[in-house]
Amino acid sequence: xxxxxxxxxxxxxxxxxRKNRSSGAQRRAVAIFIAPFALLFIAFYAIPIVYAxxxxxxxxxxxxxxxxxxxxxxxxxxxQQVFQNTAFWEAVARVLLFGVVQVPVMLGLxxxxxxxxxxxxxxxKKFFRLAFFAPYAVPGVIAAIMWGFLYSPSLSxxxxxxxxxxxxxxxxxxxxxxxxxxxxxxxxxMLIIYASLLAIPTEIYEAARLDGASNIQIAWRIKIPLVVxxxxxxxxxxxxxxxxLLAEPQTLRSFSSAISSTYTPNLAVYTTxxxxxxxxxxxxxxxxxxxxxxxxxxxxxxxxxxVSQ
Amino acid sequence: MATPAxxxxxxxxxxxxxxxVETRGRGPxxxxxxxxxxxxxxxxxxxxxxTPIWWLLTTSTKTGGxxxxxxxxxxxxxxxxxxxxNLGRLFTYGDGLFGRWxxxxxxxxxxxxxxGTVIAAMCGYALAKYEFRGREAxxxxxxxxxxxxxxxxxxxxxLIFSRVELTNTMLAVFLPSLVSPFGVYLxxxxxxxxVPGELLEAARLDGSGEIRTFFTVSTRLMAPALVTIFLFQFVAxxxxxxxxxxxxxxxxxxxxxxxxxxxxxxxxxxxxxRSLVIVGALVSIVPLIIAFLALQRFWSSGLGAGxxx
Numbered sequence: 001x002x003x004x005x006x007x008x009x010x011x012x013x014x015x016x017x018r019k020n021r022s023s024g025a026q027r028r029a030v031a032i033f034i035a036p037f038a039l040l041f042i043a044f045y046a047i048p049i050v051y052a053x054x055x056x057x058x059x060x061x062x063x064x065x066x067x068x069x070x071x072x073x074x075x076x077x078x079x080q081q082v083f084q085n086t087a088f089w090e091a092v093a094r095v096l097l098f099g100v101v102q103v104p105v106m107l108g109l110x111x112x113x114x115x116x117x118x119x120x121x122x123x124x125k126k127f128f129r130l131a132f133f134a135p136y137a138v139p140g141v142i143a144a145i146m147w148g149f150l151y152s153p154s155l156s157x158x159x160x161x162x163x164x165x166x167x168x169x170x171x172x173x174x175x176x177x178x179x180x181x182x183x184x185x186x187x188x189x190m191l192i193i194y195a196s197l198l199a200i201p202t203e204i205y206e207a208a209r210l211d212g213a214s215n216i217q218i219a220w221r222i223k224i225p226l227v228v229x230x231x232x233x234x235x236x237x238x239x240x241x242x243x244x245l246l247a248e249p250q251t252l253r254s255f256s257s258a259i260s261s262t263y264t265p266n267l268a269v270y271t272t273x274x275x276x277x278x279x280x281x282x283x284x285x286x287x288x289x290x291x292x293x294x295x296x297x298x299x300x301x302x303x304x305x306x307v308s309q
Numbered sequence: 310m311a312t313p314a315x316x317x318x319x320x321x322x323x324x325x326x327x328x329x330v331e332t333r334g335r336g337p338x339x340x341x342x343x344x345x346x347x348x349x350x351x352x353x354x355x356x357x358x359x360t361p362i363w364w365l366l367t368t369s370t371k372t373g374g375x376x377x378x379x380x381x382x383x384x385x386x387x388x389x390x391x392x393x394x395n396l397g398r399l400f401t402y403g404d405g406l407f408g409r410w411x412x413x414x415x416x417x418x419x420x421x422x423x424x425g426t427v428i429a430a431m432c433g434y435a436l437a438k439y440e441f442r443g444r445e446a447x448x449x450x451x452x453x454x455x456x457x458x459x460x461x462x463x464x465x466x467x468l469i470f471s472r473v474e475l476t477n478t479m480l481a482v483f484l485p486s487l488v489s490p491f492g493v494y495l496x497x498x499x500x501x502x503x504v505p506g507e508l509l510e511a512a513r514l515d516g517s518g519e520i521r522t523f524f525t526v527s528t529r530l531m532a533p534a535l536v537t538i539f540l541f542q543f544v545a546x547x548x549x550x551x552x553x554x555x556x557x558x559x560x561x562x563x564x565x566x567x568x569x570x571x572x573x574x575x576x577x578x579x580x581x582x583r584s585l586v587i588v589g590a591l592v593s594i595v596p597l598i599i600a601f602l603a604l605q606r607f608w609s610s611g612l613g614a615g616x617x618x
Binding site for chain 1: 343344347348350351354355357358359361362364365368376377381382428429431432434435436439441447450451453454456457458459460461462464465466467468469484485487488490493518519520523544547548550551554555566567569570573574576577586587590593594597598601602605
């Protein structure tokens with residue numbers, strides 16, 4: 001989407017209306033335009049975040065073993081538990097490993113396809129665009145069910161491969177999930193990068209061609225640097241998505257016994273909440289949200305600085 | 310919008326570009342080789358992207374026994390009959406649960422994305438087209454909202470909804486889905502790019518109210534963008550897994566993804582569900598593919614709109 005070229009555009013867009021703007025009618029209009037979103041945002045974003053933090057600071061106490069459970073303020077007790085919970089940190093390490101491998105592979109492929117679509121080398125571009133984008137229409141759960149069958153030794157059409165390679169075993173199942181995620185999202189990322197390639201003025205290539213630059217040189221020296229903002233954007237969304245992994249591993253659990261109930265951080269949240277230990281689950285959620293926020297924010301800032309240098 | 314114009318300006322695919330003239334000395338063989346290499350890469354990946362969907366299609370036309378006993382990626386002699394047979398069983402199993410799920414998904418994603426798009430468009434438009442105190446602050450809050458993982462909100466939302474006894478209702482999934490900070494972000498960019506300030510001034514001089522101008526003039530100019538926002542929010546809600554998983558107990562309220570997930574995890578106890586899951590998966594992705602194909606003209610120009618300055 002268009003977002004692409006916009007991270008460069010700072011939020012401080014020039015004021016659009018004239019100085020006589022703040023007439024009563026306009027102020028009222030702004031209030032009417034913003035109010036619905038603001039109310040929903042407060043109710044379903046802001047309050048839940050605050051509520052999660054509060055819950056994570058509580059702890060359950062009982063009077064004696066069979067006493068009535070009561071929630072009392074526990075300070076950072078839950079966070080202490082979070083930091084001592086090895087299963088949770090194993091899950092975090094697992095999705096980080098996943099992201100370090102899967103995100104570059106997926107975005108590399110997306111960039112390659114976008115460049116090929118933008119090059120004069122291909123015929124049938126419209127077909128390729130649609131074919132590669134089609135998996136994006138398949139929800140994560142459905143994609144996981146489909147690939148679960150394709151991976152399984154008995155049902156797979158590629159039985160010759162799947163009966164020899166145990167895609168659903170402990171060694172490979174993480175990469176089996178990575179393949180599913182890649183399959184779903186490559187085309188989507190390809191389209192975002194492709195849209196920003198289309199926005200590059202052609203004159204730039206003309207000049208380079210006259211100077212004798214080859215297609216590959218043009219791609220490497222001109223096109224790729226110009227679509228870096230689009231790639232950064234897709235990378236941020238991929239990082240957020242990776243830390244949130246839930247639907248695919250949870251669905252694959254019925255195909256593979258190698259996926260534990262705390263395989264990803266979100267699975268750990270879900271499992272802990274079903275115990276039910278809401279306070280600890282809330283603390284997991286807060287830590288996970290903070291980690292996601294910081295990671296994507298740092299990534300944005302770091303790459304923006306590099307680009308502007 | 311600008312995409313077709315940009316495309317036609319470019320000398321791609323033509324045989325008389327500057328590069329061809331320049332590289333003629335190296336002979337056309339290299340060009341043929343790189344052309345075939347590009348087509349080969351795209352061809353191989355077309356198989357990668359489409360084979361799973363093709364498998365889903367062919368397998369939907371088989372009985373439970375035929376899945377393993379017949380050629381996996383092709384039809385049987387009685388495919389059409391079996392397919393309709395499977396469809397019939399799909400929609401009658403468990404008192405027509407599956408139809409109910411499809412309907413639920415249509416409400417959650419269709420109605421939810423429609424209302425969500427209007428709300429996001431209003432807010433993004435106000436942020437782009439009016440100057441008022443706190444504008445940057447609001448925009449920064451929205452941007453932070455984009456980086457907060459939706460799954461981190463699922464658990465606190467569940468705890469809040471259970472306080473007001475709204476868990477296990479359609480509203481529990483519907484209401485939080487209306488909020489899309491990313492939609493506001495996109496709407497702001499699109500509004501800034503496609504609604505000229507002079508036009509708003511002119512409308513003001515004509516005595517048109519701000520709200521009326523938005524709904525009659527501005528939304529038309531933003532139409533491709535609005536379709537894009539709608540589609541991506543539609544997909545986000547249709548694919549959402551954690552929220553319904555944690556909120557809903559009653560199967561009759563499930564969206565189709567959660568329903569198929571539930572069936573899929575019961576396959577080992579009820580083997581006849583296997584073929585229903587496969588046909589159901591096929592049926593559940595058809596609406597999304599149709600939506601994307603039917604609205605392709607809008608969203609592909611929407612993709613380009615914001616990136617062309």
